[in-house]
Amino acid sequence: MLNPMKYYSDIVEELTAIIRYFPMWSLLGWYDIKQRYRRSFIGPFWITISTGIMVGSIGLMFSVIFKAPVREFLPYFAVGQIMWLLMSTQLNDACLMFFQYQSVIKQISVPLSVHVMRKLWYNFILFLHNFLIIIIVLAIFGKGFSWQLLYVLPAIALIMILLFMLSVILGIVCTRFRDITQIVAVLLQLIYFFTPIFWMRKILPDKHAWVTDFNPFFHMIELIRAPLLGNTPAVDHWLFLLASILVSSIVTLYFLKRFRHRVPYWL
Numbered sequence: 718m719l720n721p722m723k724y725y726s727d728i729v730e731e732l733t734a735i736i737r738y739f740p741m742w743s744l745l746g747w748y749d750i751k752q753r754y755r756r757s758f759i760g761p762f763w764i765t766i767s768t769g770i771m772v773g774s775i776g777l778m779f780s781v782i783f784k785a786p787v788r789e790f791l792p793y794f795a796v797g798q799i800m801w802l803l804m805s806t807q808l809n810d811a812c813l814m815f816f817q818y819q820s821v822i823k824q825i826s827v828p829l830s831v832h833v834m835r836k837l838w839y840n841f842i843l844f845l846h847n848f849l850i851i852i853i854v855l856a857i858f859g860k861g862f863s864w865q866l867l868y869v870l871p872a873i874a875l876i877m878i879l880l881f882m883l884s885v886i887l888g889i890v891c892t893r894f895r896d897i898t899q900i901v902a903v904l905l906q907l908i909y910f911f912t913p914i915f916w917m918r919k920i921l922p923d924k925h926a927w928v929t930d931f932n933p934f935f936h937m938i939e940l941i942r943a944p945l946l947g948n949t950p951a952v953d954h955w956l957f958l959l960a961s962i963l964v965s966s967i968v969t970l971y972f973l974k975r976f977r978h979r980v981p982y983w984l
Contacts (some may be wrong), residue, residue: 722909723750728907729735731826732830733802734828734830734831734936735831735834736826738827738828738831738834738924740833741827741835742829742832742834742838743834743838744834745835746834746835746836746837746838746839746842746937747774747842749839750834750839752842762846764843764846764847765846765847765849765850765912767838768798768799768802768847768850770796770964771852772791772795772799772850772854773791775794775806775895775915775960776790776791776794776827776957777791777796778865779794779820779916781859783916783917783920784938785917787858788858789965790917790947790964791854791858791948792851792854792855792858792859792945793856793917793942794818794915795850795851796851796938796941796946797912797913797914797938797942798914798915799844799847799848799850799851800937800938800941800942801914801934801938802847802934803841803843803844803847803880804842804880804934804937805842805905805909806840806843807836807839807880807884808880808884808887808901808905809837809901809902809905810836810839810882811833811884811885811887811888811891812887812888812891812897812898812901812902814832814833814835814836814884814888815829815832815889815891815892815984816981816984817836817890818832818835819981819984822980822984823981826978827972828977829830829885829888829889829977829980830885832882832888833848833881833884833885833888834881835875836884837880837881837884838911841877841897849875849953850894851945855945858948859945859946859947860947863947864945865947865948865949866944866945866949867944867945868943868944868949869941869944869945872937872940872943872944872958872980873948874912875941875959875962876937876941876958878962879937879961882962882965882968882969883965885898885969885970885972886965886969886972887901889968889972889976889977889980890972892917892980892983892984893979893983896917908932911928912932912935912938913933913935913936913938914938918935918939933957933961934956935956936953936958936961937950937954940954940955940958941953951982
């Protein structure tokens with residue numbers, strides 16, 4: 718028979734571990750960055766440079782293809798692409814993170830949320846490096862700074878919460894069923910083309926509006942892109958993101974309770 722007190726204590730342990738183990742996962746995440754760019758002169762800024770070249774070249778090319786002004790299209794694409802890199806990279810990495818950290822998981826008993834935060838912190842640091850590209854593009858082509866920028870902070874916080882929840886789910890599922898990793902990679906590639914990143918939402922006919930209306934990645938990107946471009950995010954984006962967090966949190970709590978002790982045996 719399920720003991721409710723034991724159930725809630727396990728969940729509380731997982732969630733409070735994010736705070737209790739902050740020095741551990743933040744240090745390990747930063748260490749992962751240093752290891753990846755060991756003996757590199759400019760370190761993670763190589764990603765910033767390569768991403769900046771890609772954003773600039775593709776942005777200029779597609780502005781010509783879609784006959785859109787560069788001043789309008791390039792900031793639109795830059796914000797969308799860099800937000801997509803954060804989300805897609807985190808979800809792809811989440812599928813393999815428990816395999817990557819299996820030596821730690823098998824030797825040290827710490828909550829799974831610590832390993833998830835380690836990977837999430839790692840990708841967030843890379844995102845901050847890439848965010849320099851957005852600042853440069855907006856400084857050149859943007860409309861200037863406005864009070865709408867205040868929406869970015871709560872939007873980023875909510876997106877990170879959702880990514881944490883999804884990462885827990887994917888990490889557990891992909892550890893048990895390893896083929897899911899490839900399925901996730903393929904699905905993310907398809908979703909990229911159905912998300913207004915290198916094409917603009919306004920060119921989509923009304924009869925095909927469902928492509929974006931039910932696309933969670935569009936709502937997440939738009940919550941960041943709209944204020945950065947001087948607009949106020951629509952209420953629908955906030956509601957969709959909050960609903961996604963609610964549903965994901967229920968699934969995440971169930972997975973943590975049911976499967977968190979099985980992960981080391983699946984590795």
